Amino acid sequence: MLVIGGGMAACWAAIAAARTGAAVVLVDKGFVGTSGVTATGGPNHWWVPPDPVARREAIDRRMATAFGLADPEWMARIIDVTWRLLPQLADHYPFATDGKGGTFYSGVRGPEYLRALRAFATASGARILDHHPALELLVHRDGSVAGAAGYARLHRRAWMARAGAVILATGGCAFRSGLIGSHTNSGDGYLMAAEAGAILSGMEFSTAYSLSPAWNSTRTLPYFAARFFDAEGRELDIPPPMTGTPHLQALAAAMLAGPVHADLADAPQLLxxxxxDIQPASLTPFERRGVRLFEERFEVKLFGEGTIRGTGGLRIVDEHCQTDVRGLFAAGDAATRELIAGATSGGGAQNSAWALTSGHNAGEGAARLARSIGRRAQDPARGTGQAGLRPASAVRAVDGQAVLRTVQAQTIAYDKALWRSEASLVASRACLDDAWRELSHHHHADGLDQVGARELAAMTATARWCIAAALARDESRGMHIRTDRPDMSLDKAFRLLTGGLETVWTRPETPAAQSRDTSIAA
Amino acid sequence: MIAHIFADRCIGCEACVAACPTHVLDPGADGVPVIARLNQCQTCFMCELYCEADAIYVASDQRHPEWIDPDTLAASGELGSLRRGYRWTRENSQPGSLDQFWRLGPLLREGAEIAARRYRDRHPGQPDV
Known part of the structure; x- marks a missing residue:
């Protein structure tokens, strides 16, 4: 079986599958150890001891902030799997003190975590192929997934892999916002899956941002106590970070008006x-620019997170994270995280537990399926890739930079994301439809250039699904704010599905699949 | 963005070529990697972290390339500072390098509480945030 992706979800998937005895190949666009947003981060994992009361209370607290879209059974599952699995990394990760005489398991530093996961996956028998971006999925005549094809960019040659099951752990999409670690997160898995027939869910929940110095996105730990000032040195009245949207809207409004500077004098003394000792890389951008982090004011910016801290992604239909395409599984940010976070981000701890658990469950489920049906290597299969690979009309030069600017202007631009309205979304849809038509009809690349062409197509397709879902959800819920529909509708506590390439569609998830979840949430 | 690879320090192991997640580097004919696709550099510093020879310097601005003077930089002691901060070798971490890591969550919450308290003081009578 095949795992596509190289972050924490991909590694946990490869480990789980390999430990069942399955033959596992993991292909990543970059390098397993540095790819993606976890490698440069420091994820905490949702960590609740196996005490039924404590776990129920933890789930109840999260259900209260999920706005009716989460599933308590999934929450229980990720708490349990995370608690059992994370300590198993001890042969490879230097777990240290928790400051209370015990071992600190729940929080891990990104570079060490991914280095350990790579070692664990290799020791478990998975074969890792770095710099092997996947370009498209292969499907059988019956519609089930048959493998994938891509381009080995260090060797400059095409690759093709037939597999009994494929796991997409390709991360979310931040639309090249500059968010640390997110350059590789261009929604590739969404596009490949949609071309193979999969559908997405929760794409309207794609408006998260992270604060950083304007010249270099970092982790956000240093900035939580920041005071903010405009260019004239007047202090800005910004609601505190934990208020979520009001904090973001106040900062974004100020940034649209002019430069905003942060002052960290109030930060905790110990910090x-x-x-x-905690985050060496958070200091580097300041030291190399000659700025004293806690003593001098510096310009800050909000970096779009798209569906990374947003929750949208591929819909999954069972506890093994299978998508609507048979044999195709999704894990981590490639899958919708609404099941555990609903309409809000979920925060780092919940999101990491999701990546670990969805990876693990997908790995086990995919291995089982692959073992039962085999590789079917002799059955005919076809490549499903379209935009950038097999254009619908005559090939001609496409201005990729212009397309990317259009995509960014409709997705991560503050005014479009944090103050959505029907009028602005309809205008965005028209821009993005034009961009998509240009790309899907005319864009074509060969060799190494295929990688960038597919990333651009994936970001554009992802933008269209985000905008379509934001338009269809004509209410405000969680991080999705509609200025023309400021209230949450009681009759819209359903997950919203979207998909399609030539024509994008949306529809509520069927009541049958929803009723169980929402009744418990209520 | 990555600014310079010091040929005199480079040992030609090509760990950076492999470790760069965005394919910025190509192997060089003389063993020293070449910065081939600077526009794909996301300034994540991972090439520096994986360079055991401390032969790479990543400048801090991710928006555009910066010119640095290699001689000044080599004399500054800054080369390898990130890897020393992580206390890394490629396969292991030095003992004790993560002893303070458990404080991340508590310090983050403390910072958020400082901001919330300050806001409450400035807006007396408003509901708690």
């Missing part, structure tokens, strides 16, 4: 002395 000022030990930040380097």
């Amino acid at each position: 000022k002395t030990i930040l380097r």
